[in-house]
Amino acid sequence: MNRRNFLKAALISSAGVGSLLLNPNQVSARGIPSRAFPGIAKDKCYRSPPQGVIVTSLTDMFKIGPGPSSSHTIAPLRISSNFRTALEGLPKDVMEKAERIEARLYGSLSATGRGHRTDRAVLAGLLGQKTETCDTKLMDELQDTTKKYTTVINGKSFTLGKDTLVWDKVEHNYPFTNTLIMRLIGKDGSALFEREYYSPGGGFFQWKGQPAPDRGQPVHRYGSMTEFKRLAKEKKKSLHEIMIGNEKAIMKTGDKEIYAHLDMVLKTMEGGVKRGLKEEGLLPGPFEMHRKAKRIYTQSLKAKSGDRYMQQVSSYALAVSEGNAAGRLAVTAPTLGSAGTMPAIVYVMKNHMKLSRDAMRKGLLAAGLVGFLCKNNAGIDGADVGCQGEIGVASSMAAAMIAYATGASLEATEVAATIALEHHLGMSCDPVGGFVVIPCIERNAFGAIKAYNAYLIATSEITSQHWEDLDRVIMAMLETGKALPPQFRELGTGGLGVTMVDC
Numbered sequence: 001m002n003r004r005n006f007l008k009a010a011l012i013s014s015a016g017v018g019s020l021l022l023n024p025n026q027v028s029a030r031g032i033p034s035r036a037f038p039g040i041a042k043d044k045c046y047r048s049p050p051q052g053v054i055v056t057s058l059t060d061m062f063k064i065g066p067g068p069s070s071s072h073t074i075a076p077l078r079i080s081s082n083f084r085t086a087l088e089g090l091p092k093d094v095m096e097k098a099e100r101i102e103a104r105l106y107g108s109l110s111a112t113g114r115g116h117r118t119d120r121a122v123l124a125g126l127l128g129q130k131t132e133t134c135d136t137k138l139m140d141e142l143q144d145t146t147k148k149y150t151t152v153i154n155g156k157s158f159t160l161g162k163d164t165l166v167w168d169k170v171e172h173n174y175p176f177t178n179t180l181i182m183r184l185i186g187k188d189g190s191a192l193f194e195r196e197y198y199s200p201g202g203g204f205f206q207w208k209g210q211p212a213p214d215r216g217q218p219v220h221r222y223g224s225m226t227e228f229k230r231l232a233k234e235k236k237k238s239l240h241e242i243m244i245g246n247e248k249a250i251m252k253t254g255d256k257e258i259y260a261h262l263d264m265v266l267k268t269m270e271g272g273v274k275r276g277l278k279e280e281g282l283l284p285g286p287f288e289m290h291r292k293a294k295r296i297y298t299q300s301l302k303a304k305s306g307d308r309y310m311q312q313v314s315s316y317a318l319a320v321s322e323g324n325a326a327g328r329l330a331v332t333a334p335t336l337g338s339a340g341t342m343p344a345i346v347y348v349m350k351n352h353m354k355l356s357r358d359a360m361r362k363g364l365l366a367a368g369l370v371g372f373l374c375k376n377n378a379g380i381d382g383a384d385v386g387c388q389g390e391i392g393v394a395s396s397m398a399a400a401m402i403a404y405a406t407g408a409s410l411e412a413t414e415v416a417a418t419i420a421l422e423h424h425l426g427m428s429c430d431p432v433g434g435f436v437v438i439p440c441i442e443r444n445a446f447g448a449i450k451a452y453n454a455y456l457i458a459t460s461e462i463t464s465q466h467w468e469d470l471d472r473v474i475m476a477m478l479e480t481g482k483a484l485p486p487q488f489r490e491l492g493t494g495g496l497g498v499t500m501v502d503c
């Protein structure tokens, strides 16, 4: 059906739609009845909300670590650190036969790992660094590929350097695009011990044959926003009560630890904006890329009020994203490529709106909920679903955060998240040269502006009149992401990754 016929059909059947307006008390996902669109194939419709129970923790979602990419720096650093710990547990007779350590990178890790500093992250983890406390100066030093580093693991001395890494196949048959095989190699060249690790996005990692982590079960079981709303209504609980209840049960922890982590996340985000607004000059990398956050913020002080606000929100996002590109500590929200979007809104909430710490924490919990749903039901990695899963999800999380923190209902919070995600659908991931610079840095500014606009629309409109719901938009993101060709999913070999480079 062409566009004209489609509109005609929709017009003819509009009376049917009008009689089916949303019920304001409804919690289940609801779409437009198919009879509104005669002629459209009946199998082209939404069947049901996603299934399954979410067991993701807030500490999984909001991880602090060095930039520029959660899947390419935080996860590889955590992986090599985990491998180091595993070697510490090996019998002495195995270690005595060992000669070297090998890190074999596949998929996007191999294709864009140099640009994303994966090599430095792997070496840092093997040298004993941890993500949250990582010495970013050491990370800078590791860029010198002529240097060798010595480390002692389980009584055995190893020399590490550029030869530790093997940039293997980009296309492969491992179950995850970003695969990293770590090996302990013996004097005869055989593998004495190895682990096949995966980096599925957002700084998460897992390995083949990994035993189930020692975690509890959520007290509030949901797999979709539809179920979450039903749960909240039935149990008469608020969003933040459900989130805190589940976090305590899953992580077997208490309020104090949870709030300490949330406060650390908020502090790191705010600190990233403050530091980034002071920095000037070139970003590290193979081409000339000037920082601009400080300049835009300075210009904003002379601008008219509307322009000033837009410039300032943009400058906050740019400040953190530029810092991330320079390898500074940032928070996965949901990834490091999108690490500037939420901090821009956090900065607005704290410094423009003067929200209380309690409100900020509640907002962060709402952002966490959106991140959980997107991660579990679609994806949050450019290598899986394109940039819609990074900047799109970040924008959606930020929109939910500010809406909920400012007192919006659960329904309006959902609408804010829905609008922000919906208007990032289809966005490809095409980092130039594999660096999280172009288009990534500016995209964070646009993610933040869209988040703010989504919040304004959601908290101004009548939410019961809003058709789209979050579950459906997440499913659309998944479907769109699956349809994106590999060159538009972080390989840096499509879109701007090609057109920005001269032959």
Ligand code: SF4
Residues within 6 Å of the ligand: 337, 338, 381, 382, 383, 386, 387, 388, 390, 391, 428, 429, 430, 431, 436, 437, 438, 439, 440, 443, 490
């Ligand atoms: S284009 Fe988007 S998804 Fe891709 S690396 Fe940049 S921020 Fe991440």
